[in-house]
Every structure is written in structure tokens, then in C-alpha cells.
Amino acid sequence: MTPPIDAHVRLDTHPTHPSAVTAVLTGSQARIALMALEAADWTVAADNVLVLARIDHEEPYWARDAAKHLSADGITVEITPRLREAMDEEWTWANYPMPWCTRSEIREVSNQAQKIHDDIRHGHLLIHAHAHDGHTTVAVGTYLHRGGKSVYLHGEDHLRQVADTFDSPTQALLAFEKVHGTDMRPGPAPLTDAERAAVEARATLDLGAAKPGPHRPEPETVPVYLADAGDHDALLDSFLDRHGEFEKWRTWSDDTTHAIHESQTLRIERVHETPAHETAWTVAAYETPVSDRMWVLTATGATPAPVLQDLLTHLADGDGWDTTTGVPVDEKMVTAATQPLSDAGWKHTVDGRWIRWTSPDGNVGVQFDAFTAQHPNQNLATWTVWAGPGPDRPTWAITASPHTPSSLLAGLAETLAHETGTHQAQPAGREHRTSLATSPPATPMFTADPAVSRSR
Numbered sequence: 245m246t247p248p249i250d251a252h253v254r255l256d257t258h259p260t261h262p263s264a265v266t267a268v269l270t271g272s273q274a275r276i277a278l279m280a281l282e283a284a285d286w287t288v289a290a291d292n293v294l295v296l297a298r299i300d301h302e303e304p305y306w307a308r309d310a311a312k313h314l315s316a317d318g319i320t321v322e323i324t325p326r327l328r329e330a331m332d333e334e335w336t337w338a339n340y341p342m343p344w345c346t347r348s349e350i351r352e353v354s355n356q357a358q359k360i361h362d363d364i365r366h367g368h369l370l371i372h373a374h375a376h377d378g379h380t381t382v383a384v385g386t387y388l389h390r391g392g393k394s395v396y397l398h399g400e401d402h403l404r405q406v407a408d409t410f411d412s413p414t415q416a417l418l419a420f421e422k423v424h425g426t427d428m429r430p431g432p433a434p435l436t437d438a439e440r441a442a443v444e445a446r447a448t449l450d451l452g453a454a455k456p457g458p459h460r461p462e463p464e465t466v467p468v469y470l471a472d473a474g475d476h477d478a479l480l481d482s483f484l485d486r487h488g489e490f491e492k493w494r495t496w497s498d499d500t501t502h503a504i505h506e507s508q509t510l511r512i513e514r515v516h517e518t519p520a521h522e523t524a525w526t527v528a529a530y531e532t533p534v535s536d537r538m539w540v541l542t543a544t545g546a547t548p549a550p551v552l553q554d555l556l557t558h559l560a561d562g563d564g565w566d567t568t569t570g571v572p573v574d575e576k577m578v579t580a581a582t583q584p585l586s587d588a589g590w591k592h593t594v595d596g597r598w599i600r601w602t603s604p605d606g607n608v609g610v611q612f613d614a615f616t617a618q619h620p621n622q623n624l625a626t627w628t629v630w631a632g633p634g635p636d637r638p639t640w641a642i643t644a645s646p647h648t649p650s651s652l653l654a655g656l657a658e659t660l661a662h663e664t665g666t667h668q669a670q671p672a673g674r675e676h677r678t679s680l681a682t683s684p685p686a687t688p689m690f691t692a693d694p695a696v697s698r699s700r
Contacts, residue, residue: 248318248664249276249317251320252463253277253311253321254267254270254324255311255321256326260445261441261445267307267310269293280310281314295446297443298358298442299358299436299438300402302351302358305351308323308331308478312485315482316482320666321478334347358402360404361401361404363387369386369388372385373417377398382397383397385397385416393410394410395408401436402438463666463668465666466665467664468548468551468664468665470665471666472548472549473547473548476514477514479549479552480501480514480556487560490504490512491503491504499517500515509532511530513525513528520544520545521545523543524543525543527555528541539623541555541642541644543640543642544642547642550659550663558652559652573618573626573646578599580654581657582657584654585610590604597613597615599612607632608629608630609630610660611628617646623645624646625645626644627642627644627653628642628644
């Protein structure tokens, strides 16, 4: 299993620019995150501080895209609530000249314009001359790469496009002069308001406010069961991006997302905006698309991101959710599921119907209910993984029914026994309160035929 990268990225809105985004990097391997962001056209403003400032005002969208890729690479990403709100905002350009375009098509047009702007800014596209055609700015230039093609540019900011190409600068300048000779001016046009704002956003960042200081300690490496919950929504989005065999569905209220395998026999439910101690994830497996559940697993909202990541990875590995139903769980199944815990020296105790394995530090445990295991036709919570004071007062918990595959449970046990994650320590002088559940999390309704609508 690939070890986690010791890098933490905190994304936030720019303190002065209305749409720009900042990234503050910490961790011994922060350089890896920095190089990834630089490759996505983020600008380094100071040591481990970057800014994304664009002329199309789509910074929140591309910041979300960057967060997905960083998370997929094993880098911890934190998104502040105010940036999250900006990411979720729906808007479009007023009086857009191409009203037939969808929102995604508008974004693609503006992204192409952004690439032209970036090529000019980085010196990859040399502008020979510009003019005003009575409606907008036009220009002619030559790429210093891409085979040295010369281009005729039409428009400004998010509407700038390549309107024509030429094989040489001479051909391009002659054609440009023929049309715009009287208005032709050497070099690039003066900066637009949007371009000036982007320059200022990259140059005037209040680094005192952006840099991590004593009020925000660097994240520490901890056992995986003590790691931060991270961004569960980004985790699901990254999983869906990498696994096309799962299709994304949203409920009519947008409160819940379903990821359904192409076979229709494995379904993942993610309930958004869920309190930390309540069920936020439900995984259900079926023998056929219309049969009853074979098994069900739930996880609460505070479950650490690395634990969920490993769980999703297992689910994506072929038919890893297959199991045998109709027979009681036997000792062999229990031993297979918990062998990694025994090998790691976890304390093993028996208390009536409860069999427990507890980590050496006492901060996490796995509990098997021998009574519910004797009812194989019911999807009762037979397995409980908890962190915190105990299974009845967990900081986070995972429950699983009797026939949850032993291989999946063993993989989860392996993660708990050996993996690490990161935890953002609370600033000195501030009290941190953890909301605790008063009872084990309940299993939500997850029907064989959910009333959902496609959103992919």
C-alpha cells in the first residue's frame, strides 16, 4: 500500500481579490504539492504560498479540480467554508455573446482564453501588434513553441480566441496589416481591468494573513484512526473520476449522492452535510439488482479520510463485495477478518456476546457481536469499528452486517493496524470539543430502487 504523502494544502479565498484562491502548504513533502500546483498554473507568492488568479473568474472551480487531483495523489487538502461556498455557487456571464453555450461549454471557451493569456504572460506567445476593430481588441503573435505557429487573436479576457493561424510571422503580419493597417499598434494591447486585477492578486497577497503561524500549527502524523476526517465529498468525487464503472446519481434535494456500480449490485450512498457522529456513508451489496441486500456497511461523518480511501479502493477491486449468504458466520470467517489485528498485538477480550480487539493505545477497537451473527438473513450491525472512549460513545464508527466480506474487513483491519494519516493540532489556548454519539449509528434506508436522477 502506498504510504501517505506528508503534505497538507489549505485552500482559501484571496484576502483582497474577489475570486482568486490561495494555497498554503505545510509538511515535510510540501514540495510535491507545490510542483503539482505550479503545473496547474498556480503562481508562487512566497515560500509554500501560491495564488490562483485568472481572467475568467473561475478560480473556485479550478481550485476544486486541483483539490481532487491532490487528494487522489494522497495529499491532504483542506478547503475553508467560505471557499467551499464559492465553489458551490452557480453563476454565468451577463450578456454572454454565445447564449447557446451550456455552462460547461462557456467554461471551456473561457479556459481556452485563459490558456492564451497564460501563454502571453509566460512569454510563450509573442504579440507583434494589436488593434481595435471597432468592437474589441485584435492581435497577431507567434508561439515560441508548438511548431512556431503564428496566430490571429480576436477578443479580450474570457472571450479571446484564435481566429486564424499562419505558417510564419511574416504572413501573419501582412494579413493583419491589410485589415487593420490604420489602427495597428506595435506590441501587446494595454492590460484590461481583469488582467490588472489578476496581476494585483498575485503581487499584493497579504502573506502575513496567508502564512501558517502560531495560530495554525503544522499537521502531525498520527495513527490512521486518529487522522482528520478531511473532505469526504472530494474523496467521493475523486473515486468517481478514477472509476468509470461507478455512476453518480443525485437525489432531487441534492442532499445525497449515490455511486452505483454498472452491475447494479453494489451501491454507495453519501449523505452530505451530516453531523460528525451520524451516518454519512452506506455501502450495500445485492446478489441481483432487484434482490434483498446481502450485506450493508455504514460509516459516520467523522471517519478519517484515509480509512474511507482504503475502503473505496477495496470496493473498486473487481468483485470484492461477493460473499456467501444464508449461513451463520463461523470462527474461520472471524479469524480471517481480524488476523491483521492479532498479528499487530491488539488486545483480545470476550465479554458475553461481545468479542473485542483493542489497539495497544486503547484509542480504537473492533467489536464482533456473536448473537447477531447467528441471524444471517438480517442486516444487523454485527461488526463495529470505533475510535474514542468506546463503541457506545465513539468519535467515529463503522458498522457492518454479518456477511460483509472477510477480505474487506481484513483490509480495514490492516489499515487500522499499520497505516498513518495527518491531524491538524488545535491552536494553543483554544478548547476543542468533539461531538460524541450517545448510541451506535443507525443504518439509514437504502432501497434497491432509489428515486434518484442522473448527474454525470
